[in-house]
Amino acid sequence: MITDPVCGKRINRGKAHIVIEHEGVAYSLCCPLCQAEFERAPAAYAKPDVGKKVRRKPVRHPYRER
Numbered sequence: 001m002i003t004d005p006v007c008g009k010r011i012n013r014g015k016a017h018i019v020i021e022h023e024g025v026a027y028s029l030c031c032p033l034c035q036a037e038f039e040r041a042p043a044a045y046a047k048p049d050v051g052k053k054v055r056r057k058p059v060r061h062p063y064r065e066r
């Protein structure tokens with residue numbers, strides 16, 4: 001279960017209306033209204049403990065391989 005940062009509703013993983021990435025954290029919004037609200041003021045709703053950290057693979061040096 002993940003929490004919609006705008007309305008606080010708990011959403012089933014995969015059932016979110018949309019997932020928006022903001023400053024490296026993915027937030028799941030339940031409906032177009034919450035999406036619009038989040039996009040209007042992402043800083044007000046972005047809480048890293050609510051969202052899911054986006055993991056990025058470490059960049060490897062491309063010229064190291066032989």
Ligand SMILES: [Zn+2]
Pocket residue numbers: 004006007008009029030031034
């Ligand atoms: Zn919502």
